[in-house]
Amino acid sequence: MRFLQNLLSFKQPSVMRRIDIALIVAVIPHLPYLSGFILAFLFVSVIVIIYIKKVSKSLVNTFMVIGLLLIFISFYGELNYAGISRFSVFISLISAMLIYVVMLQRLSGRVNFYLLFSPALLLILSFFFYNTIPMLLYMIFAIFTFSTMLLWSVMEVNLGIVLKKSLSLFLLSLPIVLILFLLFPRVSFERASYGFTNDQMMRTSHDGTMSIGSDALLVPSQRIVMEILFDKKIPPASKLYFRGSTLYSKKAGVWKQIPQKMLHFKALQKRGEKTSYKVTLYPTFKKYIYTLDYSQRALEASKITDDHILLADKNTEKVKHYKATSYLDYINAEKLSAIKRESALDFNATDYPQLYTLAKALQDTSTNKSLLNLITYFKQSQLIYSLKPEIDENSPEESFLFKYKKGYCVHYASTFTLLSRALGIPSRVVTGYKSNREYVYKNYLIVRESDAHAWVELYLDGAWKRYDPTAYATSSDLLPKENQFLNDLSINYLYLKHIIENWVLEYTRDKQLNILKKLLEDSMFAFTFTFYVLSFIAIVLLAGLYFRRDKQVHPTQKIIDKLLKKLNKRGYKKDKDEDINTFLTAIDLAQIQEINTLYHKIRYARSSSTDEVKKLNKLIKGISSKNPKYP
Structure with missing residues (x-):
């Protein structure tokens, strides 16, 4: 629990660190399809990025030459028309080249449009390797991570606050996603398949x-x-x-x-x-x-x-x-x-x-x-x-x-x-x-x-x-x-997986046209369909608005609440409509005024430090409700 609290209170990272987080999320799906040489290049590049703050130009050039050589070795047997014409080989080559270029750009330490956009490109490219429910769930996680990093770039707050804001926006966007998914025109009548078998293992079947x-x-x-x-x-x-x-x-x-x-x-x-x-x-x-x-x-x-x-x-x-x-x-x-x-x-x-x-x-x-x-x-x-x-x-x-x-x-x-x-x-x-x-x-x-x-x-x-x-x-x-019990659990999971595959991964143009046709011809189906869609939108909007409410308690508010309790025992009771500054100013005590000044500095100044928060906490702890020095 303490680890989670520390994680949620994590301050805004630098631009490069946010890009690194997005890149890690985007690269993970590619790892099983990278050759050992490319994986080695990726691993060494990450080690250099971690331990060398500023990489020299000569070292970047060295990585550029070595990377090209490793890509050539990895695809040597496929570097012909027959090999490259195979879609799986072509996509694997594009994936390796993109990761190679991104690593070189990251080693240079310069942030530009290409580096900022590269996580999205890598994520899109991973769909050519996977067409499964785990990838669908991972894609949702990746998009949520990307949106969180994007929000964090404009919000100088801790991780807990930005996660809450990101979640509220994510929920509010679901109705739009649902409508676009159902109604946006689809080009293909069939489920996308690019010749990759991935987890579709061969079954023994019958041979006649x-x-x-x-x-x-x-x-x-x-x-x-x-x-x-x-x-x-x-x-x-x-x-x-x-x-x-x-x-x-x-x-x-x-x-x-x-x-x-x-x-x-x-x-x-x-x-x-x-x-x-x-x-x-x-x-x-x-x-x-x-x-x-x-x-x-x-x-x-x-x-x-x-x-x-x-x-x-x-x-x-x-x-x-x-x-x-x-x-x-x-x-x-x-x-x-x-x-x-x-x-x-x-x-x-x-x-x-x-x-x-x-x-x-x-x-x-x-x-x-x-x-x-x-x-x-x-x-x-x-x-x-x-x-x-x-x-x-x-x-x-x-x-x-x-x-x-x-x-x-x-x-x-x-x-x-x-x-x-x-x-x-x-x-x-x-x-x-x-x-x-x-x-x-x-x-x-x-x-x-x-x-x-x-x-x-x-x-x-x-x-x-x-x-x-x-x-x-x-x-x-x-x-x-x-x-x-395990058998029933397995069946329930497979049933859910099958339904998702049929309504998400298998939602083709043919199925879309059939639904639209049924909506026009079957009034009962249209009523039921509309009811469920509107109910879903209403639930999501209510949930989004609930999470969007600013219920986040500022760290200093918890500290100042302790002071209010102590003063309340001494007869100083704050009115409901009275602001904290007016209430504390009315108390003619030097240490209370010091607390008031420090509190407002931390609460509203963007340059507050952890030391100042600790000092405020220490001042309030020094005030005891039993100490006769204070009224």
Whole structure:
């Protein structure tokens, strides 16, 4: 607390120190993108600035030559047309050059327009590296710091007072910022993206295959693959299957796709309401676009196969945002082509003798009875869901079902598919994601890499029907879930992050035009929107006016209040409307008059010193209410 008090009472720094503070704030976002050579140049420059009050011209020239050499070394491999034409390299070079020039100017010790404006340039340039919520928050902090330094240049007061003034102006400016943000014309229809992946790490995703051998033993990651915001309530967990790819052919322990035709239009027999939602898909570097079973139409810049698999025109190398509509209650009728039927029935009895023998035992008079026998067998086999099962590379399905009885979704799906084919039922494996509603907040759903899943579709009565054999597991050896409180806290944070991204970072011209159109066409939306905006403006204005009130107590006022209390005990009571000078002048005591003179000098003279304040405090402490020397 004492440290904070000392900090807030910090006097107005020099112009150069204020520039230094602004430069530090502006340079910090650039540090992760600077090469080691540039960082070394920056570090040495700062050391020289701190310890050498006046840098000689020859030393500045030395830094100029060394800096140019270090920049050349840092970008040597990129100093060609192909390198510089890459936007990321170009911006990194501009950043390094700007920091280099600013350091030279700072070493010279001369304040000019370029040095004053350089923090703003550096901050603007940092937006090419970041497009995230942390950067948005840091930008707000940086602008607040810049405005505080600017105010401090015209206010010869301590830090506490200037922070209060800066905060009041900051709050009063928010309504203008809000109006400009909502209504100022935007040039681009899309979110700015300059080819930087920064924190957008590559997700494992699916690659159109499924291995059930040792290659399948992957540690599930908690990285987020998708964030989904539903227009209405989130469907039950039994409906949250996000379709990725359909696999027919199994060779050398790997399930693969067969050539697919593009779907021109094939109507689903819908038996329920549509479900609409918005998806944020993180980079997978694959073409697969995940939607709930079933999405009937292709999205923008994508196509849809006759298996209702959505494929983007190019790999997803940056965050992708799309709106989708799915029908969760449907009949996916299809007349199988000869190639698809043959692939969906492909089963070699010699490769799977135990599965073939079991299928013969499960075979019944009808397909439905045979399928019921298969499901019953799975349920009664005491299978355990495990992410670390023992694997027999030669016969993974048979060892899973008959020997170890441990596996996860790929083993359940592969074994169930092969047995279905042995029973004469066309079947295929579907890979994607299955959410169990563990990461849910309101209408917001998170899908992580650990939600990757495989299930089965069987062709029955002329239509494909989903079956999830993993659900037939009787137990699991998974570790207990993490602390529920921490999980809820994480979900709340991610939900807030998602909302901010959608309404701030994703506020494009297209979204702006849609809002303006809705304001003109929907009177209820216009009323609600206006009410919230005006309420926000009113709250901010009231808060700004509250902080703007001059409630700051001058340091000498606290000292003089002690004197008034002592004099009050001696019968000298100050009237409410009486000023302090009139009150003290009426008391005919030499030391009181000395206090009065010193107080007004400190209170209103700009040249007061700390020693004078200490002297005033000492004089008042010397006056005791019990001392008979004073009345």
